[in-house]
Structures are given as C-alpha cells and as structure tokens.
Amino acid sequence: MRLRPSTSHWGAFSAGLDENGHLQVSAHPEDPAPSPLLGNLPSALTDPTRIAAPAIRRGWLERGPGPDPKRGHEDFVEVGWDEALDLLSAELLRVRSEHGNEAIYGGSYGWASAGRFHHAQSQLHRFLNAFGGFTSSRNTYSYGTSAVVLPHVVGTATDVLRNGSSWPTIVANTELLVAFGGVPEKNVFVTPGGVTRHHTPGFLAQLADRDVEVALISPLRADLPARLDVRWYPIRPATDTALMLALAHTLAVEGLHDRRFLDRYCTGYDEFERYLLGLDDGIVKDAAWASALTDIPAAEIVDLARRMAARRTFITVTWSLQRIEHGEQPVWAAIALAAMLGQIGLPGGGFGHGYGSMGDTGDTGPDFRVPYLSQGINPVKQYIPVARIADMLLRPGTRYQYDGAERTYPDIRLVYWAGGNPFHHHQDLNRLRSAFAQPDTVVVHEPFWTATARHADIVLPTTTALEREDFGCGRRDSHLIAMHRVAEPRAQARDDHTIFAGLAARLGIEETFTEGRTAREWLEHLYGSWRQHLAGKGFSVPSFPEFWEMGEYRLPNTETDRTLWADFRADPVAHRLPTPSGRIEIVSERVASFGYDDCPGHPAWLEPVEWLGGERASRFPLVLIANQPHTRLHGQLDGGAVSQAAKVAGREAVHLHPEDAGPRGIKEGDVVRIFNDRGACLAGAVLTTDLRPGVVQLPTGAWFDPAGTICVHGNPNVLTADLPSSQLSQGCTGQHVLVEMERFAGEPPGIVVNRPPAISRKRDM
Incomplete structure (x- = not known):
C-alpha cells in the first residue's frame, strides 16, 4: 500500500487504500500532537450519505x-x-x-x-x-461581531486576530493568564487551509511547567486542559462583561490603574471611569454589583484585580464570548481592562483574542x-x-x-x-x-x-x-x-x-x-x-x-515576534493606530454617534434576554452552551468513527450537572428532550461536575434531522435565537440559549439523516 500526502483543516497526513479498498490514514511525522479528527477520514469515501448522481x-x-x-x-x-x-x-x-x-x-x-x-x-x-x-x-x-467592533476600538481586526503575542512569548513572560472563555484545547487542532505541526498543546503544557498562574473564567472546566492546575471561576454565562467592569472598577478606586499609559495611548478613559463609578446612571460597577450578576464572590473579584495589577498579566478572550447578545461588550471591555493595567505592548502582557479558538492564534510559523x-x-x-x-x-x-x-x-x-x-x-x-x-x-x-x-x-x-x-x-x-x-x-x-x-x-x-x-x-x-x-x-x-x-x-521561516502593540508602545505617534484618535478608543465617538441602544460608545453592561438572570429563565431555567465539538470540525464527517463514538444512544451527547439531572429524573445515558419556544431536540445525557449547575453543554454539528419542529439527532441550533448581537455588527448569537430539559418517555424516533433521502431514477439517464 502506497501512502500519498494530503492535508485537512485539522492536520496533514498521508493516506492510501489497502488491499481491501479501505482507507488508511497516517499523521504527518513532524506533527507533535496529531488531531484525533483524522480518525473520521477512513469512512468518508464510502459513507452511505454520499451523493451518487445529480x-x-x-x-x-x-x-x-x-x-x-x-x-x-x-x-x-x-x-x-x-x-x-x-x-x-x-x-x-x-x-x-x-x-x-x-x-x-x-x-x-x-x-x-x-x-x-x-x-x-x-x-x-x-x-x-x-x-x-x-x-x-x-x-x-466565528468572529463576525469582533470583526466589526475592533476597527472602532483599535483600528484593526486583523492585527488582533492574527498577529497577537506568540505562545513562546506568553510562556516565557506571562505570570498571570486570565482566560475569559478559557483556551479550549479541542479547537486548536483546526486552522483553515491545514496545519502540519500542532504546537499549541505543547505550549499549554509549558504553562504548567513554568508555574504560570492561570485564571479560568468560564462555566465549563473543560475550557482549559484538565492537566493544568487552574483557578476556576465558574461564571454565570453571558456576564463576563460585568466581571471585567468590576475588575476595572477595583483598579480605578484603589489607584492600581496605569494613568500614564491611559493618557498617552488611549482616549476616553475619563468618561469610562465615570461609568464605572456610576456618576451618571447611579449604578456603581463594583465587585458587589458584579457578584450578584456573575455568582463570583465579591472578595474574589477584588483579589483577582489586585493580582492582575501586581503581575505581568495577559488577558485573553475566546471568540465564543462575542457570539452572544451584545457580544461587542466583552471584547471592548477586555481591551479597556488591559489598557488600565498598562501592559499592552509588553512581552507576555496585554490583550489577546482567539487563543484556543483556532490553531494558528499565537503560532510562530511563516507568515505569507x-x-x-x-x-x-x-x-x-x-x-x-x-x-x-x-x-x-x-x-x-x-x-x-x-x-x-x-x-x-x-x-x-x-x-x-x-x-x-x-x-x-x-x-x-x-x-x-x-x-x-x-x-x-x-x-x-x-x-x-x-x-x-x-x-x-x-x-x-x-x-x-x-x-x-x-x-x-x-x-x-x-x-x-x-x-x-x-x-x-x-x-x-x-x-x-x-x-x-x-x-x-x-x-x-x-x-x-x-x-x-x-x-x-x-x-x-x-x-x-x-x-x-x-x-x-x-x-x-x-x-x-x-x-x-x-x-x-x-516554507521559509519568516517568523517574527514583534507585534503592532510593541511598535505602538514604543512610539504612539510614529505608529499611531488607524482609529480617529490614533490611539486605543476606550470611548468611540463614532460608535456613540450611531445612537444604537444595544451598543453604546464605550464598554457597558447590557442585560441579554438569554441568560439565567432574565425573565425567560422562569420558563427555561437552564443555559445551554452550544460550543464547538471535540469530535469533528463543525458538522463535517459527522458519520466518521470519532464523531460516532461520542454519541449517546446514537444522538449527540449533552453534558449536565448531577444537581440538574436529579430533580428531572435524568440518569447517565438517558435520551432527553431539550426544548424552548423555538423547537426541541433529542440528545443523550452525560452527567459531570465539570460545569456549573444550571448550565448544560451541547456542541454544534450533529447533522440536522428534523421530525416536525424537533431534531431527533441533537442539533442545538434548533433552539438558538436568530437575533443579531447588535445593530453595529449584526453578528450571530448562537453560543447561549435558555432551555428546559426532560427525560424522553417511550421509544425515541429513529435517526434518518444517516442515509440518503428518497431518490428515484429517470429512465433516460
């Protein structure tokens, strides 16, 4: 059998057909961490859902x-x-x-x-x-909201999303990594166009070797590898902006913010500080206020702010945080928070977006x-x-x-x-x-x-x-x-x-x-x-x-570790940002001029409809997180061996806390019905304590298999709201949705999406 080279969005490999015509796949020999998704390839050629003819x-x-x-x-x-x-x-x-x-x-x-x-x-x-x-x-x-708001704040989306600090720089210099949304290892195996050597898992391991302190701010413990010793803040979904504002408030009232950096490199801070102090709306955005929204104790919020100010701190925000209502706000607020720390442009300090959202973020490979x-x-x-x-x-x-x-x-x-x-x-x-x-x-x-x-x-x-x-x-x-x-x-x-x-x-x-x-x-x-x-x-x-x-x-090695932010910090006049002020716009007069009530001119807490503190929660008391799967890329090759092995009762697995399963009579392996007023889907229950109570996690990508308004296969997008993040970006809000869940009684409907639809053949073909 001769193996021939090829590549995929989740890794380079060699493949060939054995004597029985079965596809054999071997990862690239230089890949230090081959993706398990390669295991979905062998059945792709002969999958029963292949389309045979026009x-x-x-x-x-x-x-x-x-x-x-x-x-x-x-x-x-x-x-x-x-x-x-x-x-x-x-x-x-x-x-x-x-x-x-x-x-x-x-x-x-x-x-x-x-x-x-x-x-x-x-x-x-x-x-x-x-x-x-x-x-x-x-x-x-993936990041449609960020792509619109970032140019208003820092003048560019590309440099934030593609040319941030490298993982070697973070590992060597960062003392405290504050990860909003974590750094989900399952996502780093994927890069558009392919990837030959997966480096990020190794860099994550080096964080532990160097004793870098890691603060995981996420409802899901799995948003950072289990092997990392992290301090987990199981935040209420969609309240990250409130936490960021409270951290910023603590920095401001305790004099821990870098006023020199704010004056030289930013515009609008004084107006933002008025908002933090509640001087205009009467709401002080302090730790006690945020604690009631986030479920994180006020003392822990204050303590985290102090540790951030005392150490070389890198703040990272996953793309998932902007795939929600008002998704502009956590991205903008994190930049404002990093600016207050004054470490933007320093090795291992500042702000990053998308670490753990894509395999190339933080990579050091050739760039052309x-x-x-x-x-x-x-x-x-x-x-x-x-x-x-x-x-x-x-x-x-x-x-x-x-x-x-x-x-x-x-x-x-x-x-x-x-x-x-x-x-x-x-x-x-x-x-x-x-x-x-x-x-x-x-x-x-x-x-x-x-x-x-x-x-x-x-x-x-x-x-x-x-x-x-x-x-x-x-x-x-x-x-x-x-x-x-x-x-x-x-x-x-x-x-x-x-x-x-x-x-x-x-x-x-x-x-x-x-x-x-x-x-x-x-x-x-x-x-x-x-x-x-x-x-x-x-x-x-x-x-x-x-x-x-x-x-x-x-490819020729053209790697460089000098970023836009290092040049900007060295000389903000010669390397002014492409914003109206040439600086980081903590307040954007241009965005404010649009008059959008769902996206004001500075980072702000705007209560979403789909969250545990809202009115809908009385009817649908669980927050479903529809994140990326670890068994496939989006919905690709859902019929592959790796994807199928993770199914429960032939359906997508939904993870829930035992405290939520018990009152509903749900046991491990049960088929459950997840529903709201948009529709319903069936899934297989997996019980775990690695997420906060009140939250369930059902990944996207199960092939949509409708029977009426219910998807019998477990696609969460039958439940999510088709509403824009805001009038500014019109981005998607598919990350969170409020639902209720119950054990499915009786024999569940069969799955039909794993075979072709009804097809007849014209005689004159």
Missing part, C-alpha cells in the same frame, strides 16, 4: 422554479449531468434576465476543503463574478500568502452580514442598520451554495427552513446528503479532497502540502471546477472562468506564479514536478 427535487422538476414550502420535504429525481447543467444554466439566465444579478445569493461560507485551488467558495465566487456578479456575505459566524485562486471582481456591491441570511430571505426590502449605515435586504430568487452548510452554522433552524422555502431555486454542491442538500432543488455531487489533486497550507503553517488523489471519484461525483466549467461553457463565459486551463494546469500555473514571486524575494523553491514528487515544501 438530483433534482421532484416538485421543482415537475412544477418549475418558485417559492415552495415543500422544499426539504420532497423526494429527489436523479438525472444525467447534461440535463442538470442545462436546467441550471437556463435558470441562471432566467433569474439574471428577470431580476438581475443582485437576485443571486452566492453562499459558500467556506470550510469545504483545505485545498487552495479546489476551495469551493473561491470556485463559486469566481464563476458568479464571471457571470456578472452576485449578492455576497460579509464577516463570519501561499498560492490561491483569484475570485475576480464582483460587479454587484450588495451584501449582507453573513448571519442575516434568514432575515434576507424572509424579509426582502426591509431596512436594517449595520455599522453605522442603513441597508436594505435584496430580493433573492436563487441561492447557490458550494462548500459549507448553513444548517450547521445558522441559528433557529426551523426559521431557516421557512427562509429556504422563499427563493425560486436553491442549488447545492455537496459530497454528502447534508441538511442543506436536502433543502435544495438542484443537488450536484462533488468529490472529496481525497478524490482530486490540490495543494493545501494554513495560516502560519510550516509546510505547503501536495494533496495527491488517493481514490477515484465516487459514482458520478465531479470537482467544483469541472462543474462550473461545464456551466460556464453553456453560458458563454468559459474562457473567463477557466482561462483555458484544466484543474491540473491551474495547479501548475498558481504554483509557478507563486514560486516566481518567492524567487524575487531570494527564496529557493522547487519546481512543481519536484514539489509534487516530494509531497511537501517546507
């Missing part, structure tokens, strides 16, 4: 395009590739002619493959741009762009914040606010999705099902019968990464990996480029889309252009045949 929803095939509540409920008819592409090209032309290119929404949130050429989003957007453009999306579900496919220019300037897709489809023509501007939702007639699964990412899935009934046509490229494919009209089967050639490399990755084809395409599956090339030929834009190149020729061209670029910088890069034969190229 399929058309029967109602669309028989009745034609148009809004249809039967979308997601009807069977499919398999057709030949020519018929499928003919139908689709005709529909694209109709929509463009009758409604314009703005009526086409190009979904494709990404994450389909680590390959940089067969990157589904790039292929789709390149095709639609060649066709005249499309309505696009902006930002991400690898070969990629140009998407071209989109002539259509209409876009939506990515998490507002259901609003757009359900309320065309509605005006809404976004980052200080009034915008209008377009009237979308065709949704085209290639790569990604909105029925994983999005909230309130029953509402999303209603939204997906509105367009005239929904088109999906997919290898598997996901919920998104099942809610489409035209479904085109695509290859997996192991069935085509590509190259992959993630941000800060050490290697560019040649992704060799390991297996032949399943049934009639084609890669996205081939599908779009076929459509482009029918639409008269083939030359614009393909530029006369095959997929292999594109790989050689993109690599060759990149090689020439690096040669101009003095780097020696092997030819494409040499690279392909070797299977990888070790």
Whole structure:
C-alpha cells in the first residue's frame, strides 16, 4: 500500500487504500500532537450519505422554479449531468434576465476543503463574478461581531486576530493568564487551509511547567486542559462583561490603574471611569454589583484585580464570548481592562483574542500568502452580514442598520451554495427552513446528503479532497502540502471546477472562468506564479514536478515576534493606530454617534434576554452552551468513527450537572428532550461536575434531522435565537440559549439523516 500526502483543516497526513479498498490514514511525522479528527477520514469515501448522481427535487422538476414550502420535504429525481447543467444554466439566465444579478445569493461560507485551488467558495465566487456578479456575505459566524467592533476600538481586526503575542512569548513572560472563555484545547487542532505541526498543546503544557498562574473564567472546566492546575471561576454565562467592569472598577478606586499609559495611548478613559463609578446612571460597577450578576464572590473579584495589577498579566478572550447578545461588550471591555493595567505592548502582557479558538492564534510559523485562486471582481456591491441570511430571505426590502449605515435586504430568487452548510452554522433552524422555502431555486454542491442538500432543488455531487489533486497550507503553517488523489471519484461525483466549467461553457463565459486551463494546469500555473514571486524575494523553491514528487515544501521561516502593540508602545505617534484618535478608543465617538441602544460608545453592561438572570429563565431555567465539538470540525464527517463514538444512544451527547439531572429524573445515558419556544431536540445525557449547575453543554454539528419542529439527532441550533448581537455588527448569537430539559418517555424516533433521502431514477439517464 502506497501512502500519498494530503492535508485537512485539522492536520496533514498521508493516506492510501489497502488491499481491501479501505482507507488508511497516517499523521504527518513532524506533527507533535496529531488531531484525533483524522480518525473520521477512513469512512468518508464510502459513507452511505454520499451523493451518487445529480438530483433534482421532484416538485421543482415537475412544477418549475418558485417559492415552495415543500422544499426539504420532497423526494429527489436523479438525472444525467447534461440535463442538470442545462436546467441550471437556463435558470441562471432566467433569474439574471428577470431580476438581475443582485437576485443571486452566492453562499459558500467556506470550510469545504483545505485545498487552495479546489476551495469551493473561491470556485463559486469566481464563476458568479464571471457571470456578472452576485449578492455576497460579509464577516463570519466565528468572529463576525469582533470583526466589526475592533476597527472602532483599535483600528484593526486583523492585527488582533492574527498577529497577537506568540505562545513562546506568553510562556516565557506571562505570570498571570486570565482566560475569559478559557483556551479550549479541542479547537486548536483546526486552522483553515491545514496545519502540519500542532504546537499549541505543547505550549499549554509549558504553562504548567513554568508555574504560570492561570485564571479560568468560564462555566465549563473543560475550557482549559484538565492537566493544568487552574483557578476556576465558574461564571454565570453571558456576564463576563460585568466581571471585567468590576475588575476595572477595583483598579480605578484603589489607584492600581496605569494613568500614564491611559493618557498617552488611549482616549476616553475619563468618561469610562465615570461609568464605572456610576456618576451618571447611579449604578456603581463594583465587585458587589458584579457578584450578584456573575455568582463570583465579591472578595474574589477584588483579589483577582489586585493580582492582575501586581503581575505581568495577559488577558485573553475566546471568540465564543462575542457570539452572544451584545457580544461587542466583552471584547471592548477586555481591551479597556488591559489598557488600565498598562501592559499592552509588553512581552507576555496585554490583550489577546482567539487563543484556543483556532490553531494558528499565537503560532510562530511563516507568515505569507501561499498560492490561491483569484475570485475576480464582483460587479454587484450588495451584501449582507453573513448571519442575516434568514432575515434576507424572509424579509426582502426591509431596512436594517449595520455599522453605522442603513441597508436594505435584496430580493433573492436563487441561492447557490458550494462548500459549507448553513444548517450547521445558522441559528433557529426551523426559521431557516421557512427562509429556504422563499427563493425560486436553491442549488447545492455537496459530497454528502447534508441538511442543506436536502433543502435544495438542484443537488450536484462533488468529490472529496481525497478524490482530486490540490495543494493545501494554513495560516502560519510550516509546510505547503501536495494533496495527491488517493481514490477515484465516487459514482458520478465531479470537482467544483469541472462543474462550473461545464456551466460556464453553456453560458458563454468559459474562457473567463477557466482561462483555458484544466484543474491540473491551474495547479501548475498558481504554483509557478507563486514560486516566481518567492524567487524575487531570494527564496529557493522547487519546481512543481519536484514539489509534487516530494509531497511537501517546507516554507521559509519568516517568523517574527514583534507585534503592532510593541511598535505602538514604543512610539504612539510614529505608529499611531488607524482609529480617529490614533490611539486605543476606550470611548468611540463614532460608535456613540450611531445612537444604537444595544451598543453604546464605550464598554457597558447590557442585560441579554438569554441568560439565567432574565425573565425567560422562569420558563427555561437552564443555559445551554452550544460550543464547538471535540469530535469533528463543525458538522463535517459527522458519520466518521470519532464523531460516532461520542454519541449517546446514537444522538449527540449533552453534558449536565448531577444537581440538574436529579430533580428531572435524568440518569447517565438517558435520551432527553431539550426544548424552548423555538423547537426541541433529542440528545443523550452525560452527567459531570465539570460545569456549573444550571448550565448544560451541547456542541454544534450533529447533522440536522428534523421530525416536525424537533431534531431527533441533537442539533442545538434548533433552539438558538436568530437575533443579531447588535445593530453595529449584526453578528450571530448562537453560543447561549435558555432551555428546559426532560427525560424522553417511550421509544425515541429513529435517526434518518444517516442515509440518503428518497431518490428515484429517470429512465433516460
């Protein structure tokens, strides 16, 4: 058996088929901590939900395009590739002619493959741009709120999210790590585009070796590895901002804040201090006030503030904290708190965002762009914040606010999705099902019968990464990996480029889309252009045949540990921030000018609807945390061995405290019903004391399997609210939701998402 190199978002590996045709996978030999998610790969090629042939929803095939509540409920008819592409090209032309290119929404949130050429989003957007453009999306579900608020506070999101302090600097210099949301080790195995060497688990271990004090502020103990001796503050969910404000209040009233730093590097502190002292609203944001909200004793809050002021302190906030109502506030408040400590720009001090949210945060690998496919220019300037897709489809023509501007939702007639699964990412899935009934046509490229494919009209089967050639490399990755084809395409599956090339030929834009190149020729061209670029910088890069034969190229080491903050601290005039003041804006006059009641001009405590202290808690007394799974990337390969092994009674596992299980008569392994006024799901109970009472944890990514308004497989997004974080960012709020839980009585419904939907075959195929 010959193992060939490849990579994935969760790690580089080699793979091959044994004598029985079974896929064998071996982690990259230089990876010090291979991801367990590699164990999901062996079954991917032959998963029973693989899509075998182009399929058309029967109602669309028989009745034609148009809004249809039967979308997601009807069977499919398999057709030949020519018929499928003919139908689709005709529909694209109709929509463009009758409604314009703005009526086409190009979904494709990404994450389909680590390959940089067969990157589904790039292929789709390149095709639609060649066709005249499309309505696009902006930002991400991951950190869409931060991406909007950070430029107002520090002038940039990229430098905070991508170029913060390195883990070696933190390990060597930090004395106290205050981790809001922890540093969840399960997430550090993933980096978009791939990762060859997973370093973060080793750096976390070094924190213990150096006796770095770690304060874990999270309802979940698992948000830092169990091997670390941490001081755990099991905070009430969604109250981190209140704790930060109380810590800041203690610094202010005890004179522990760095006034020189605040005067030289920041603007607006005096107004923020008035807020902390309650001089205008009459509410003093002290430790006693925060204790009533957070359930952390006031004395512990004061003690933590004093320890932070006395030591080199690094404050980190996970992305999860901004995926809630008013998610701008914990990010902004943490920056204000770090500024008050005066350690921003010092080695091992200051503020970080996303440590433990992605594998490349804090990494020290090479930092330059690898070969990629140009998407071209989109002539259509209409876009939506990515998490507002259901609003757009359900309320065309509605005006809404976004980052200080009034915008209008377009009237979308065709949704085209290639790569990604909105029925994983999005909230309130029953509402999303209603939204997906509105367009005239929904088109999906997919290898598997996901919920998104099942809610489409035209479904085109695509290859997996192991069935085509590509190259992959993630941000800060050490290697560019040649992704060799390991297996032949399943049934009639084609890669996205081939599908779009076929459509482009029918639409008269083939030359614009393909530029006369095959997929292999594109790989050689993109690599060759990149090689020439690096040669101009003095780097020696092997030819494409040499690279392909070797299977990888070790990227030149361009690591640097100098950050934006070090330069800014050294000279805030020469290295002024791209904010209106050139400094850190603890108070933003621009944000204040927007007049948003859900996002004022400085960090503030704003009571969310979905939290244990709110009115809804009387009906739904548990806070469900819908975090990222440790058994898969999002919903990818949910049928894989690692993901399936963690199921309980065939359903996603929900973790709850024994104090919550006992009164409800729930025992380990029971099937439970989790519900609120949006819907319900079934899950398998796991009892643990590693979370605070009143909190239950159900990860995202179980394939949505609806039976009426209930998901029988355990997808928490049937429960979450499809509401924006604020008018500023319009980010998603899917991290927390209030629920109730009960033991499911009787025989639970069977799971059907693990097999294809009803399909018939046309005789003329």
